[in-house]
Amino acid sequence: MHDIRAIRENPAEFDAQLARRGLSPLSPEILALDEARRTAIHAAETAKAEQNSASKQVGAAKAKGDEAEFERLRALVAEKKAEVAQMQTEAGELDAKLRDLLMTVPNLPLADVPEGEDEDQNVEIKRWGNPRNFSFTPKEHYELPAVSTAMDFETAAKLSGSRFVVLKGGVARVHRALAQFMLDLHVDKHDLSENITPVLVRDEAMLGTGQLPKFAEDSYQTTNGWWLIPTAEVTLTNYASGEVMEENALPQRMCAHTNCFRSEAGSAGKDTSGMLRQHQFEKVEMVTLCTPETAIDEHERMTSCAEAVLETLGLPYRRIVLCTGDMGFGAQKTYDLEVWLPGQNTYREISSVSTCGTFQARRMNGRYKPADGGKPEFIATLNGSGLAVGRCLIAVLENGQEEDGSVTLPAALHPYLGGKTRLVDGKLV
Template sequence: MHDIRAIRENPAEFDAQLARRGLSPLSPEILRIDEARRAAIHAAETAKADQNAASKQVGAAKAKGDEAEFERLRALVGEKKTEVAQMQAEAAELDARLRDLLMTVPNLPLAEVPDGADEDDNVEIHRRGTPRDFSFTPKEHYELPAVGAQMDFETAAKLSGSRFVVLKGGVARVHRALAQFMLDLHVDEHGLSENITPVLVRDEAMLGTGQLPKFAEDSYQTTNGWWLIPTAEVTLTNYAGGETMDASALPMRMCAHTNCFRSEAGSAGKDTAGMLRQHQFEKVEMVTLCTPETALDEHERMTKCAEAVLEKLGLPYRRIVLCTGDMGFGAQKTYDLEVWLPGQDSYREISSVSTCGTFQARRMNGRYKPADGGKPEFLATLNGSGLAVGRCLIAVLENGQEEDGSVTLPEVLHPYLGGKTRLVDGQLV
């Protein structure tokens, strides 16, 4: 959420940054409500002061035996009490309207974020690894003989409908090994603390990270009001909700492996084959809580943590910086990592790493006590995939495929697979 004081001080700059996101000016409406809210608060305070002054004079008039003045003052006290209640109610209603409006306004992009309308305007930063030169035409993951019936879309459709999958046998074990490898890497080498969090959360948690109120259709809600998380960003970031942390505890770097749920609203017809775009999937998520001054350094650090997963798996990838028109709602700046999928002959997103500044912390009232003893300030928050497990499985299968139909698995996974090195007909050998 945005600081209303910053909008008051420089509304033109606020609107200019929104324009970079393709949005019309909002400061006139925001400031109109804010001015009315402040006027109502001032009127309530003035009426309260008048009420208090009249209340003090009531006793004096009674003591003097001035019945007319006593009745006039008593009536004035009643009028001012009613006026105070009316003004306070109006201020509260305007405050709610202002908060509701600000809750729908996206974060402002950092100056270095490239301008653009959509993904076509994203900018490549670098590439790592060289795509393999196949002596045969590579297949997509769901076509591989090594996978076979162990990636079962028919049973999943019978159980749940489209965009679900049942993994079996060796394919399921490789998927599990990938998640365990990612967690071990992030905990043992990158210094992240491992967490196991709920996948059902309240409205407040989804509001805090920005999934609500604008993007409710992208998530699933239970009949009793819980939301299924679209990512552990929601749970991990909300650790800060309503808290005031000591600066000495920062940065707080965390990770969690969870199931994630997305309705994929608006993605009809996209990536319908295979398991690239699913309603339920697994992800190892990274979240950092830190001071605003260190957020950009933490952004680079977190992105390198995600890149390390791909590099240790030997998967070619590229890093791109998203343009203003393609960034997520809560982000100030986002790097996407795109892994090479030879079956599609293209790079596809496997991680998105964002710095959000104080935007989410303001929504959830997450603060820290500065080391110098000053008043509490809002935290900065960051989140990123480290990585999407299912998409990583796809990349491992496609990049490791052999002409005989088998898949050679990355060496770093061998200890997690009981020393097995290949996938043949859905089984590890």
């Protein structure tokens, strides 16, 4: 959420940054609401002062035996009390209306984010690894003989409908091994603290990270009001909700492996084949809470942590910086990592790493106490996939496929697979 004081001080700059995201000016509407709210608050405070003054005079009139003055003042107190209540209600309604409006306004991009309308204007800034030269035409993951019996879409459809999958046998174990490998790498090499969090959260948690109110249709809600998390960003970031941390306790770098749930609203007909886009999937998420001054360096660090997963697995990838029109709602700047999928002959997103500045912290009132003893300030938050487990499985299968239909697995996974090195007919050998 945005700082209303910053909008008051420089509305033209606020609107200029919104324009970079393709949005019309909002400062006139925001400032009109803010002015009405402040006027209502001032009027309520003035009426309250008048009520208090009249209340003090009531006793004095009674003591003097001035019955007429006593009755006049008592009536005035009652009148002011009703007036104060009405004005406080009006101020509260305007405050809520302003907050609701600010809750729907996206974060402002950093100055170095490239301008653009959509993903076609994203900018590639790095490549790692060379795509393998196959002596045969590579298949997509769901077409591979090594996995066809262990990647069951028909049973999943019977159980749950489309965009679900049942993994069996060796493929299920490789999927589990990937999550374990990612966690171990982040904890042992990158010094992230591991967490196990709930996957059901309250409205406040989804509001804090920006999934609500604007993107409710992208998530699932239970009949008793809980939300299924679309990512552990929601739970990990909300550790800061309502808290005041010590600056010397920052940065807090965390990771969690969870199931994630997304309705994929608006994606009908997109990536319907295989398990690339699912309603339920697993992800190892990274979240950092830090001071605003260190957020840019933390963004680079977090992105490198995600890249290390791909590099250790020997998977070619590229780093993309998203343009202003393609960034997520809460992001100031985002790097996407896209892994090479030979079956599709293209790079596909496998991680998105964003720095959000103080945007999320303002929504959840997450602050830190400066070491120099100053007043509490809002923290900065960052989040990123480290990685999406299912998409990583797809990349491992497609890049490791052999002409005989088997799959050669990355050496980094062998210790997690009991020393097995290949997938043949859905089994590890």
